[in-house]
Amino acid sequence: MAKVPVQFTLNGAEKAEFIDSGTTLLNALRDKIGDTSPKGGCHQGTCGACSVILDGELRLSCLTLAETCNGAAITTTSGLSEGGVLHPLQRAFLDAFATQCGFCTPGMIMAAKVLLDHTPNPSRDEVVEALSGNICRCTGYEPIIQAVLTAARSNSQHAA
Amino acid sequence: MELRKSYFADQRKDDLHEIGQPRPRSDSPGHVTGKTAYFADRNFPGMLHLKMVRSPHHHARIRSIDISEVEKHPGVVKVLTAKDVPHNVYTILILIQIGPEDETVLADGKVRWKGEAVVAILAETERAAQEAAAKVKVDYEVLPAVFDMEEALKPGAPIVNEYHGQNYYLYDSGECRKVRLGDVEAGFAGADHVLEQAYQSSPIEHAPTETTGCIVAPEGNDRFTCYTNTQAMFFTLDNASIILQMPGNKLHFVGGTVGGGFGGKVDVIVEPIAILGAKLTGRPVSFIYSREEEMQISSPRAAEKVVIKDGVMKDGRIVARKVTGYTDAGAYSRHSPYGAQKGAGHYPGPYTIPNVWIDTYCVYTNRTPSSAMRGFGVTIGDFALEVQMDKLARLIGMDPLEFRFINAYRDGDMKAHRQPTEGAALIECMQEASRAANWPVAEKYLSMSSYTKGA
Amino acid sequence: MAIRRGRGVAAINYPTGMNLGGDPTQALVHSTPTGNFMVTLSSVDLGQGMKQIMAQICAETIGVPTDRVVVDTADTDTGPHCMGTFASRGTHRAGNAVIQAAREARQVMLEVAAEELEVNASDLETDGQGNILVKGAPQRSISIFDVALSAHFKRGRSISGRGMFLIPRSYPEKETGAMKPSTCYAHACTVAEVEVDDETGEVTVLTVKNVFEIGRALNPKLVEQQLVGGSWMGISHALYETTEPYYPNRDHGGTDFNQYLMPGPGDLAETEIIVLERPSADGPYGAKGPGEMCANPQIPAVANAVFDAVGVRIDTLPITPERILRALKAQAGAPN
Ligand code: FES
Ligand code: FES
Numbered sequence: 040m041a042k043v044p045v046q047f048t049l050n051g052a053e054k055a056e057f058i059d060s061g062t063t064l065l066n067a068l069r070d071k072i073g074d075t076s077p078k079g080g081c082h083q084g085t086c087g088a089c090s091v092i093l094d095g096e097l098r099l100s101c102l103t104l105a106e107t108c109n110g111a112a113i114t115t116t117s118g119l120s121e122g123g124v125l126h127p128l129q130r131a132f133l134d135a136f137a138t139q140c141g142f143c144t145p146g147m148i149m150a151a152k153v154l155l156d157h158t159p160n161p162s163r164d165e166v167v168e169a170l171s172g173n174i175c176r177c178t179g180y181e182p183i184i185q186a187v188l189t190a191a192r193s194n195s196q197h198a199a
Numbered sequence: 200m201e202l203r204k205s206y207f208a209d210q211r212k213d214d215l216h217e218i219g220q221p222r223p224r225s226d227s228p229g230h231v232t233g234k235t236a237y238f239a240d241r242n243f244p245g246m247l248h249l250k251m252v253r254s255p256h257h258h259a260r261i262r263s264i265d266i267s268e269v270e271k272h273p274g275v276v277k278v279l280t281a282k283d284v285p286h287n288v289y290t291i292l293i294l295i296q297i298g299p300e301d302e303t304v305l306a307d308g309k310v311r312w313k314g315e316a317v318v319a320i321l322a323e324t325e326r327a328a329q330e331a332a333a334k335v336k337v338d339y340e341v342l343p344a345v346f347d348m349e350e351a352l353k354p355g356a357p358i359v360n361e362y363h364g365q366n367y368y369l370y371d372s373g374e375c376r377k378v379r380l381g382d383v384e385a386g387f388a389g390a391d392h393v394l395e396q397a398y399q400s401s402p403i404e405h406a407p408t409e410t411t412g413c414i415v416a417p418e419g420n421d422r423f424t425c426y427t428n429t430q431a432m433f434f435t436l437d438n439a440s441i442i443l444q445m446p447g448n449k450l451h452f453v454g455g456t457v458g459g460g461f462g463g464k465v466d467v468i469v470e471p472i473a474i475l476g477a478k479l480t481g482r483p484v485s486f487i488y489s490r491e492e493e494m495q496i497s498s499p500r501a502a503e504k505v506v507i508k509d510g511v512m513k514d515g516r517i518v519a520r521k522v523t524g525y526t527d528a529g530a531y532s533r534h535s536p537y538g539a540q541k542g543a544g545h546y547p548g549p550y551t552i553p554n555v556w557i558d559t560y561c562v563y564t565n566r567t568p569s570s571a572m573r574g575f576g577v578t579i580g581d582f583a584l585e586v587q588m589d590k591l592a593r594l595i596g597m598d599p600l601e602f603r604f605i606n607a608y609r610d611g612d613m614k615a616h617r618q619p620t621e622g623a624a625l626i627e628c629m630q631e632a633s634r635a636a637n638w639p640v641a642e643k644y645l646s647m648s649s650y651t652k653g654a
Numbered sequence: 655m656a657i658r659r660g661r662g663v664a665a666i667n668y669p670t671g672m673n674l675g676g677d678p679t680q681a682l683v684h685s686t687p688t689g690n691f692m693v694t695l696s697s698v699d700l701g702q703g704m705k706q707i708m709a710q711i712c713a714e715t716i717g718v719p720t721d722r723v724v725v726d727t728a729d730t731d732t733g734p735h736c737m738g739t740f741a742s743r744g745t746h747r748a749g750n751a752v753i754q755a756a757r758e759a760r761q762v763m764l765e766v767a768a769e770e771l772e773v774n775a776s777d778l779e780t781d782g783q784g785n786i787l788v789k790g791a792p793q794r795s796i797s798i799f800d801v802a803l804s805a806h807f808k809r810g811r812s813i814s815g816r817g818m819f820l821i822p823r824s825y826p827e828k829e830t831g832a833m834k835p836s837t838c839y840a841h842a843c844t845v846a847e848v849e850v851d852d853e854t855g856e857v858t859v860l861t862v863k864n865v866f867e868i869g870r871a872l873n874p875k876l877v878e879q880q881l882v883g884g885s886w887m888g889i890s891h892a893l894y895e896t897t898e899p900y901y902p903n904r905d906h907g908g909t910d911f912n913q914y915l916m917p918g919p920g921d922l923a924e925t926e927i928i929v930l931e932r933p934s935a936d937g938p939y940g941a942k943g944p945g946e947m948c949a950n951p952q953i954p955a956v957a958n959a960v961f962d963a964v965g966v967r968i969d970t971l972p973i974t975p976e977r978i979l980r981a982l983k984a985q986a987g988a989p990n
Contacts, residue, residue, distance in 0.1 A: 059324070059326075061326070069240075069242070070242055073242070074233075075233070075236075075239075075240035076232070076233025076234070077233075078237070078408070078409070078458070079239070080408045080409065080410070080458075080490070081410075081489075081490035081910060081911060082489065082490065083490055083491075083910055085490070085910045085911035085912050086408060086490070086911055088408055115233065116231075116232065116233040117232060117233040117234065119232070120232055125228075125231065125232070128231075129231040129232060130231075132227070132230075132231045133223065133227045133228065133231050134223075136224070136227075136875050136876075136878070136879050138224075138226075138227050138230040138231060139459075139701035139702065139703070139879055139880075139883065140407070140408070140409070140457060140458045140459040140700060140701025141226065141227075141229070141230030141231075141235050141458070141701065142237065142407075142408040142409045142458030142459060142701075143408050144230045144231055144233075145233040148231065164920075166919075167918075167919045167920045168920070170919045171918050171919055171920060174406075174408055174911050174916075175408065176405075176406055176407055176408050176459050176461070176887075176916075177459055177701050177879075177883045178879065178882065178883045178886075179882045179883040179884075179885065179886030179887070179922070179925070180886070180918070180919040180922060181882060181886075181922060181925065182879065182882065183919070184919055200874065200877070200878040200881065200882075200927040200928070200929060201926075201927070201928050201929070202871060202874060202929050202931070203928055203929065203930050204931070206867075206930045206931070206932070207930065207931060207932040207933075210932055210933055211870075211931060211933055211940070215714055215939065216713075216714060216717075216719075216782035217710045217711075217713040217714040217719070217720050217782070218710060218711070218714045218870070218872050218873075218939045219870070219871065219872065219873075219874065220710070220720075220873065221873060221874050221875040222706065222710060222720050222873055222875075223875075224703055224705075224706045224875075224876065225705060225706050225709060225725075226699070226703075226705055226706065257904065295675040295676070295823075313904065346902040346903065346904060347902040348902070371828055372826070372828040372829070372831075373828075376826060376831065377828070377829065377830075377831050378826075378830070378831030379829065379830050379831060380830075396969065397969065398969045398970070399969065399970040399971070400970070400971040401896040401897070401898045401899070401901030401970075401971065401972075402896065402897045402898050402901065403891060403895045403896060403897065404895070404897045404908075404914060406895075406911075406914060406916070429698070429738075430698050430700060430738050430739045430740055431698065431736075431737065431738025431739065431740065432696045432697075432698060432728045432730050432733070432736065432738070433696060433730060433735050433736065433737075433738075434737065434738050436730055450730070451729075451730060451731050452728075452729075452730040453728070453729050453730075454698060454728050455696075455697070455698045455699055455727045455728030455729075456699060457698055457699065457700045457701065458701070459700060459701055460698075460700035460701075460739065460740075461700075461887075462740055464700075465738060465740050490909070490910055490911070491909040491910065494897060494907070494908055494909045494910065494914055495897060495907050495908075495909055499897050502898070502901055502902070527902075537672070537675075540826065541669075541672070541835065543826070543831060544669070544826075544831075544833055544835030544836070545669065545835075548666070548667070549665065549666065549667035549839075549841070557831065564902070566898075566902075566904060567897075571740055571741075573884075573887070573945070573946045573949055574668075574946045574947070574949060574950050575740070575741065575946070577668060577669075577946070577947075577950065578891070578946075578949070578950050578953070579971070581664070581666045581950045581951070581953070581954060582950075582953045582954045582957065582971060583954075583969075584666075584954070585664035585665070585666065585951070585954030585955070585957075585958070586954050586957050586958060586967070586969065588664075588665075588954075589662065589663075589664075589954070589957075589958040589961065590967070599662075599663055599958070600663050603663075603665050607665070608667075615831070616826075616831050616832055616833050616834075616835060617830065617831075617832040617833075618833075618834055621838070621935065622838055622839065622869075622932055622934050622935065623839075623841070624841040624867035624930060624932045625665055625667060625841045625843070625867075627841075627867065627930055627932070628665060628841045628842055628843035628865045628866070628867050628930060629665055629843045629865075631843070631865040631928055631930060632663065632665075632843035632844070632845050632863060632865045635845070635863045635865065635926060635928055636661075636663075636845035636863045638661075638663065638845060649932075
């Protein structure tokens with residue numbers, strides 16, 4: 040099968056790989072580069088577990104061809120904590136007991152991060168809207184919504 | 200959440216250090232950083248991907264299977280059919296001596312539900328496996344199928360599963376599990392009202408965000424490590440050992456960190472065939488359900504039909520209850536004979552009724568085999584029971600909550616399956632619900648207690 | 655045409671475990687040289703927090719803080735047998751096994767401490783902070799750290815224990831059905847409040863007030879997680895979920911999360927959870943299994959609330975707008 044080169048930054052680090060043409064970004068990240076924080080819950084764009092941030096926008100990596108990501112800056116949940124210090128969103132998910140099986144968590148955190156990057160003080164409705172592409176089967180969503188609202192509050196306190 | 204410590208305070212000592220403390224979860228840091236390792240987060244060089252070719256028919260005889268084109272497809276490494284599986288006909292509850300073996304790992308001569316596994320393809324890439332799957336030629340002779348439980352139980356219905364010989368599971372008690380207490384007909388005869396109603400559900404999917412799957416790695420010493428999201432490690436290992444006719448010491452299962460189960464990962468489906476693939480190719484094998492397979496191929500919660508007939512007095516006492524429950528097992532048993540039996544042990548619900556008659560049937564139809572799900576054998580029964588309770592209360596013009604107090608079981612009451620009630624707390628739950636929901640009930644119900652024996 | 659309100663109640667109980675198979679689970683506990691404790695199991699954590707709860711149970715029993723316990727599960731090369739995580743059995747069965755194993759380990763630990771302190775083991779107690787004290791004379795004490803070192807390098811003792819949960823299998827009597835189908839029972843009562851649009855048949859669950867009696871909340875936060883998520887699933891079952899919408903017809907089964915319906919973050923009922931504790935005689939520190947029962951009472955409570963709102967009974971799950979509209983039409987005398 041034809042191999043194509045891809046080159047992008049992942050959580051700030053340069054990555055370059057030869058991949059089979061047609062490989063999804065999700066599979067490239069997980070199988071080639073070894074970042075397994077994006078999860079494959081459906082590979083069909085309906086669960087949000089594979090969410091990543093690509094040039095500042097939320098993307099479903101299972102629906103994104105890796106070869107279209109050349110030159111992009113990609114962020115995943117595994118890249119959020121610096122030097123072992125949790126990102127405020129990660130802290131908030133932990134403190135709010137917003138993870139059970141945890142399989143949806145990386146995708147949820149990505150969706151929430153894009154929201155807070157664009158809308159630092161979101162309303163509950165805005166949080167709900169931002170999470171509406173992500174499935175969680177364990178928590179009933181409320182703890183996740185609360186975690187995002189808490190993270191927003193702690194962010195604005197830092198900024199103040 | 201609120202802990203209401205005022206109830207049952209005399210039964211508890213609050214002198215513990217670690218129990219009762221809201222300690223943070225030790226696994227959360229892994230979850231929020233994406234570091235928690237689920238089975239599919241392991242990647243082995245040279246790993247093969249397994250794809251299943253499935254039956255397009257609900258019920259059909261297999262005249263022939265032609266895999267010659269598949270084996271030539273680029274990237275295909277191995278193709279498995281029924282003859283490759285050492286002990287192809289199995290049933291998982293055989294481990295607790297509940298037979299007969301009634302299901303094939305790969306279809307042999309027949310398919311009994313649409314989606315049944317027929318041929319397994321192992322290829323270098325998922326794409327190659329997928330493409331090759333289209334080249335499997337199976338010659339089917341379509342047979343009449345039966346989907347409706349009542350139709351299935353009629354004489355002359357197509358037989359779904361010859362290993363049973365009839366379309367219901369045969370218990371030692373006969374065509375159904377039975378519970379009998381008192382004289383239900385006398386109870387009806389003496390009742391002020393009799394109400395018979397039927398309730399119905401359809402199959403429900405567990406829909407965990409992580410689909411069912413496993414990755415098997417040969418260890419080079421004749422042992423195989425299976426990374427799996429099964430809900431039951433040794434149950435799966437022991438069943439795999441039977442199916443593969445491999446001593447258990449050749450198998451090493453690693454798991455325990457699962458992306459949601461809800462009962463959907465207690466069947467032994469992916470592991471045996473993936474281990475077989477790894478054994479025959481000497482390479483790591485990954486077999487992970489697609490979301491579509493998880494939705495329509497993995498066992499759902501069974502559809503159930505529940506018929507309840509009650510005799511009730513004007514003063515609110517239920518004097519007789521007859522329940523007939525039907526569990527739609529689909530084409531194979533899996534856990535369903537146990538689920539139907541669990542229902543028999545659950546009816547007539549948390550109420551003390553002197554005359555009870557329960558029959559629960561496990562019925563075979565040509566659909567996706569059902570199995571355990573959160574609330575197995577009980578969830579749909581509770582729906583039926585509690586809607587029936589509402590209807591009965593309205594029938595005699597009584598408040599639905601007060602009606603439940605009158606019938607609620609208490610410590611010492613004899614249950615229909617002849618166990619004395621211990622540790623009851625239904626009354627207290629209802630008292631607290633009355634308060635929390637602002638649903639007033641008469642004082643006499645608020646002063647009741649589960650400690651004292653019912654009437 | 656109007657939005658109509660109604661409320662409904664349901665009360666239920668739920669069995670812990672499955673006595674029909676004997677229902678065994680085992681656990682091993684041992685200390686490291688520095689007085690940390692390993693719990694070895696083959697039990698599976700599906701997200702309910704099995705690892706955390708087993709650590710707390712072991713810590714309580716040994717008498718150390720929870721962060722000194724590590725749970726190693728589920729590897730069949732090292733972990734002893736567990737029947738599996740289902741039937742609301744995990745915490746109850748594995749918890750009992752861990753307590754038994756931890757008690758045995760604690761006994762050895764106290765014996766070593768007794769030798770070091772030159773007293774009888776029965777005169778010792780733990781302070782829960784990692785120390786062993788002489789009862790009534792707490793100034794005479796030794797740390798568990800030192801006890802473990804002594805056991806490993808001086809006294810030649812293995813601070814370890816084995817635990818097992820097993821109940822005799824119950825075979826139902828053929829004619830009467832007499833059986834012991836489970837151990838303890840958890841309880842619940844739920845009141846649901848709904849709005850039904852009698853023009854579209856759409857149901858909105860406004861509030862659910864759930865009272866759950868669960869024996870003992872071993873970790874109230876983990877209990878809350880499970881009960882909140884379960885309550886959501888119950889509502890989802892009541893109104894949305896099916897793989898075969900036209901059962902017994904096999905057609906039109908959903909194959910993804912767009913077709914298989916569940917309430918999203920914008921469709922949540924205001925949810926109240928109240929927990930009562932009547933410790934069970936056979937549960938670990940009185941715990942029962944609430945993991946399954948917490949998703950059951952919402953279904954009939956919602957069904958009863960729909961009737962209360964619009965006066966039609968939907969006795970087939972899920973309670974879809976289509977079913978409600980057909981029932982309303984039938985009630986009005988129109989043909990279906
Ligand atoms: S895996 Fe991408 S949306 Fe589900
Ligand atoms: S925590 Fe399990 S899917 Fe969200």
